[in-house]
Amino acid sequence: MNRIDRLFAITLLLQSRRVVTGAEIAAHFEVSLRTVYRDLGALSEAGIPVVAEAGVGYSLPRGYFLPPVAFTADEAQALALGAVLLAKFGGQGSGDAAAGALLKIRSILSPQGREEIVRLAKAATVFGAGAAVPGTENLVPCARAVSEQRVLRLDYTTAQAVRSQRDVEPLGVVLYDFHWYLVAWCRLRKAMRSFRLDRVVAMELVAERVPLRPHFDLEQHLKAAFDEEMTRRVQLWFADGFAADRARRELGTSVQQAVKQVGGWEITALVWSESWIARWLLPFGEQARVIAPVELQEAVRREIAALARHHGVMREGQE
Template sequence: MNKTDRLLAIVLELQGRQVVRAEDLAARFETSVRTIYRDIQALSEAGVPIIGTTGTGYSLMEGYFLPPISFTIEEAVTLLIGTEFIEQRFDDDYRDRAHVARRKIEVTLSDGVRSETSRIRKSLRLLAPGKQAALSNERENLDKIRRALLDGRKIRFHYSKKITDSTGSRHSERTAAPYGLVLVEGSWMLVARCDLRQDIRHFRLSRMAELIELDERFELPAHFDLREYTPLDDRHLRVRLRFNHDIADKVKESNYHYIEDMKEHQDGLDVVLRVRQLDELLQWVLGWGAGVIVLEPESLRNRIREEAQKIVNRY
């Protein structure tokens, strides 16, 4: 990064934070603290109102804001793709805001950058997910949960969960304190403290119904940080499968979330998975037909035989 770019980046850092130490700026831009001192002096001489406090750091004078800056073609494409993604996967409120933001970005571009950005975007496409009815329900729940998060209020909803040892499902009413929302493999998940379980649980928004925001308030625990939160991994069952060579590429491209390791050799593609219940894999394994064989455990081999016999009997 050259000096001009670094000076601009320093102002942006100061603009986005209340106080920044010289040591943090040096680490951020991979340079020495002495260089940061010289950069701060250069910015001050150029008229940028920087306030320095010994032992604390640097800050911008209140009210100072950097005038709009220009975007490179790559930056503009990145931002516009981001707004398109939000329009597809977020609720109506954010979708409308993303549309407005996209228009604002486009009008700030120079004619040359706008033309080149448009040309590049025509070569890229984000396909909206299918199952519009389910997606509509997910968006509606997303909007309600987001508002409850902002209000600091609990929610109540009916939840449908598949029963692993049968083809049915069970329904329950839950009251929960919403801690955060996570987009996992195209599906929105709620991380919340469930009153029924008295612990943190995860809920798929697509399985929620009759969701309402309650008057009861909650406080997010001081130690909880969604960005650092890692759920307990309770997938203790190890499964090993072997796929035929002719479908190996399709298996690799499936990006199945239970897959832990893959290794291809002369006999086929060996895949190792970890799950909580063997039935979680049943439909996925059967979907590959005769192209896959269960190496272990024997209990899953038996379940596959049983299901295969049921299919034969049905036909």
């Protein structure tokens, strides 16, 4: 990145956050602190009102904004693709908002840029993702609660069909395995919890504000939540070709290791439920095999026996 682009990007960074330290700017742009100080000085000389507060960081005065900016072709195309994805995985509320934002972006593009964006939007889709992601009607209020640091009051049904009311302090939203989750501090349980949005019966945005949790990192929390204490490690074998490709694709981020073997792949993964993974393995037939644990091998055998009994009953009832 050349210096002109970096100066502009630093201004956008300052505009997007209440306060930024010199070290954060240096890390973001991978430059030295000395370079950061020179750049901030250059911005001040150019008329950008950078405010420096000792021991706190740098900021722009409240209400200060850069004039409308132009997007590069790559930036505009990336936003167009993002709008397509959000329309599919974000539901009507977020999808409509993304479409509205795309219209505004198109309004400041050149005629050629507008034509390219329209053409790209028509030529991009999400194929094979099935029905719309459930629970997206709750995504917009969740996003608002996170951004405004507001308490959410949930009427929630657990996976065990237990219904409860609880106040939560939202910290993030996650799309995982084609389901949206709200990550929040649950006041009822006094612990971090993840709430599947399609299990929310009703949701109310409460006026109460919650304090910032500056040390909370959503990605680190998710990694910690998906550790071996909460999941089971399984070792599976899949035949080369379609079976192995499908397994890696569908297991996704739960795959810990994939080792090429003669005629196939040995995959180590962390899974939430042995009964689920046993049922998931059935369509692979002889193209898959459980290496460990023994409990999963037994679970697969039970599923096969139950399936055989089911089809046996059906055959006996046929005329």
